[in-house]
Amino acid sequence: MTERYQNPIIGNEINLRLFTYNSNSLRDVVSVEQVEIYFLDPYNITDDNIDGRRLVETISGSAVTVENTGTHLITITAETAKYTIGKYVDIWTINLEEDEPSQTIENSFEIYPDLWYTAPTPIVFDFDFHFQPNKLRKGSKQYLIIEIVPNVPRASDLERYYQNLAIVSDLKITIEQECGNCLPAERDLRIAVDEESVDYREKRYGYYQLDTEDLSCGMYMVTFKLLFGGNTYISDRMPFQIYD
Numbered sequence: 001m002t003e004r005y006q007n008p009i010i011g012n013e014i015n016l017r018l019f020t021y022n023s024n025s026l027r028d029v030v031s032v033e034q035v036e037i038y039f040l041d042p043y044n045i046t047d048d049n050i051d052g053r054r055l056v057e058t059i060s061g062s063a064v065t066v067e068n069t070g071t072h073l074i075t076i077t078a079e080t081a082k083y084t085i086g087k088y089v090d091i092w093t094i095n096l097e098e099d100e101p102s103q104t105i106e107n108s109f110e111i112y113p114d115l116w117y118t119a120p121t122p123i124v125f126d127f128d129f130h131f132q133p134n135k136l137r138k139g140s141k142q143y144l145i146i147e148i149v150p151n152v153p154r155a156s157d158l159e160r161y162y163q164n165l166a167i168v169s170d171l172k173i174t175i176e177q178e179c180g181n182c183l184p185a186e187r188d189l190r191i192a193v194d195e196e197s198v199d200y201r202e203k204r205y206g207y208y209q210l211d212t213e214d215l216s217c218g219m220y221m222v223t224f225k226l227l228f229g230g231n232t233y234i235s236d237r238m239p240f241q242i243y244d
Helices: 157-168
Strands: 012-018 031-042 053-060 065-068 071-077 087-097 101-111 127-133 136-139 139-151 169-178 189-195 198-204 205-211 217-230 233-234 236-243
Touching: 012 101, 053 071, 053 169, 087 157, 127 217, 139 157, 139 169, 139 217, 157 217, 169 205
Parallel strands: 136 236
Antiparallel strands: 012 071, 031 053, 031 087, 065 071, 087 101, 127 139, 139 205, 169 189, 169 217, 198 205, 217 233, 217 236
């Protein structure tokens, strides 16, 4: 599966999500009527169609999955019979409330060419990892923002290539309690998050929602693992605090 901002290519299954909020809280809409996928065809531009929209497919609202409260998901298959390289918009027709007119919400994504790169040496450079925030008050529930930075010569084709690797690679997170009251002696019992996938991706960034409600106060160590092309990149152990 590839996320919409993870440089999908032809043949990928692409996750398209819509998050809906009411008064700053995630909330389900009454219904999703349909999702229309349009290709922005440069050869289809007219005075009445200034961005060249051409309908690719219409997906029934019954095919939309509610992953969690306020998180709606469809998965499309970018098969060659329908899709080509280029820019797209996905238009969601939704009903926010009973007995109110439907509304349309427009999002965008792009399908890229295959990522090819040739060099006289294998993939030998590394990645740096940064995240924020590095402390949360107990009871908080929010996203950790993870940035993947290629450690390669700047302003080069190689840097751009490694940035693309960061976008398409699988990213996992592990959180282990380091110190605190009643710290378990067994490492397995100190693991709060064990190599969970970071599914929400936007270019070089990943977003992982951490709920601290059931976690003890104390210091934790966070590590990230990036998997690509037969290589495994593991970050340093970085401190993270949950406080009362």
